[in-house]
Amino acid sequence: MAPDWTPADRPEMTDAVVVVTGANSGLGFEGTRLFAEVGATVVMACRTQDRGQAAASKLRDRLRNPDLRPMACDLSSLDSVASFATEFRSSFDRLDVLCNNAGVMAIPRTETADGFEEQFGVNHLGHFALTGHLLPTLANTPGGSRVVTQSSGLHERGTIDFDDLHGEREYDKWAAYGQSKLANLLFAYELDRRTTAAGLDVTSVGCHPGYAATDLQSRGPERAGSRVRGLAMRLANTLFGQPPSRGAEPMVYAATDPTVDGGAYVGPGGLFNMRGHPSIQSSNEASYDEADAARLWEVSEALTGVEYDFEASSQAA
Ligand SMILES: NC(=O)c1ccc[n+]([C@@H]2O[C@H](COP(=O)([O-])OP(=O)(O)OC[C@H]3O[C@@H](n4cnc5c(N)ncnc54)[C@H](OP(=O)(O)O)[C@@H]3O)[C@@H](O)[C@H]2O)c1
Numbered sequence: 001m002a003p004d005w006t007p008a009d010r011p012e013m014t015d016a017v018v019v020v021t022g023a024n025s026g027l028g029f030e031g032t033r034l035f036a037e038v039g040a041t042v043v044m045a046c047r048t049q050d051r052g053q054a055a056a057s058k059l060r061d062r063l064r065n066p067d068l069r070p071m072a073c074d075l076s077s078l079d080s081v082a083s084f085a086t087e088f089r090s091s092f093d094r095l096d097v098l099c100n101n102a103g104v105m106a107i108p109r110t111e112t113a114d115g116f117e118e119q120f121g122v123n124h125l126g127h128f129a130l131t132g133h134l135l136p137t138l139a140n141t142p143g144g145s146r147v148v149t150q151s152s153g154l155h156e157r158g159t160i161d162f163d164d165l166h167g168e169r170e171y172d173k174w175a176a177y178g179q180s181k182l183a184n185l186l187f188a189y190e191l192d193r194r195t196t197a198a199g200l201d202v203t204s205v206g207c208h209p210g211y212a213a214t215d216l217q218s219r220g221p222e223r224a225g226s227r228v229r230g231l232a233m234r235l236a237n238t239l240f241g242q243p244p245s246r247g248a249e250p251m252v253y254a255a256t257d258p259t260v261d262g263g264a265y266v267g268p269g270g271l272f273n274m275r276g277h278p279s280i281q282s283s284n285e286a287s288y289d290e291a292d293a294a295r296l297w298e299v300s301e302a303l304t305g306v307e308y309d310f311e312a313s314s315q316a317a
Helices: 026-037 049-062 078-091 118-139 153-157 173-197 216-224 227-240 249-256 290-304 310-316
Strands: 017-021 041-046 067-072 097-100 145-150 202-207 265-268 278-281
Touching: 017 026, 017 118, 026 041, 026 049, 026 067, 026 097, 026 249, 041 049, 049 067, 067 078, 078 118, 097 118, 097 249, 118 145, 118 173, 118 202, 118 290, 118 310, 145 173, 145 249, 153 173, 173 202, 173 290, 173 310, 202 249, 216 227, 249 265, 249 278
Parallel strands: 017 041, 017 097, 041 067, 097 145, 145 202, 202 265
Antiparallel strands: 265 278
16 A cells, blocks of 8 residues: 555544553653644653653643543553553543553563563553453444554564563574564464454554654663764664654554554555555554464463453354
8 A cells, every 4th residue: 555644644533542551751652742733632642651751741742732641551560551541541531542552672682570581571561451451442332442452573583482472591682682572463463363353343463663763772871881882873763763753654644544444554655665654554463363373362361361252242243
């Protein structure tokens, strides 16, 4: 498809409620702006309330009366994710768009509060739990709802190591990132198959931003204490990265354009799919493996303790 969608094509979103994880920085921040500009109420799900408040203040200085609701959601803690979902459900009875966007990349091996390797825990398991908690609200939203999960071109470098998901035996920071981003796509497509089978009006789509110059690239080197790698990443961002506002477009397109079908993969349509306006693309063969997707789903339910209740959500819908 020709990469001809631009933010000028966003629909009016007054009355719509959108949740964006990682809304205080990079693509989440710019995505929040793009949704808020067309009237959506955006729940800025950030690691801490303070970070969410600070980002919301910045946006309030730039936009005219945006409806922004910062709420704490630390994806490295299943308790925090559950508390966020409880707070969200007590404030809203609809959820038009859930953007599973937050992430960490190529960091030294660390564990979440629940003992998961952090990249797998935050990028995949935290979002798996969050989506499961919010499924009944998504299923009950008049007019249907969308879940957009932010992956990466680097999913192609990933495999799901079911025997060592948390890199306990062997850890490579890039392999762990690739695994988490492949997991994002296996989850996005499997969610779409399962909501369709259950007759729910919930569409799930995967996306990637190409290469956008954000804080993502410098966080790994910072945590490893490597100034040289940090400088190299900053230089690469300056030379090759597109602005975060452009990088956020695939997520917003996937969330708002009715021609984007469930199970689609959206990314920049320009040079090497690293920059430009969004288009529909294909991810790698492994991401469409339904047996791996079902196995990952079972493992994710067991690890998080969050079981998706499609039947109850469908009866409630
Ligand atoms: N930029 C790119 O070129 C690129 C390419 C491919 C894919 N992506 C994907 O795009 C997504 C957004 O990344 P970005 O480029 O916008 O990077 P970013 O500027 O570093 O933003 C990442 C966001 O994720 C949040 N986050 C990290 N750990 C979290 C946790 N435990 N709980 C809640 N939030 C957490 C960060 O919060 P804090 O500020 O509190 O740390 C921040 O808001 C990621 O999923 C990344 O894998 C980016």
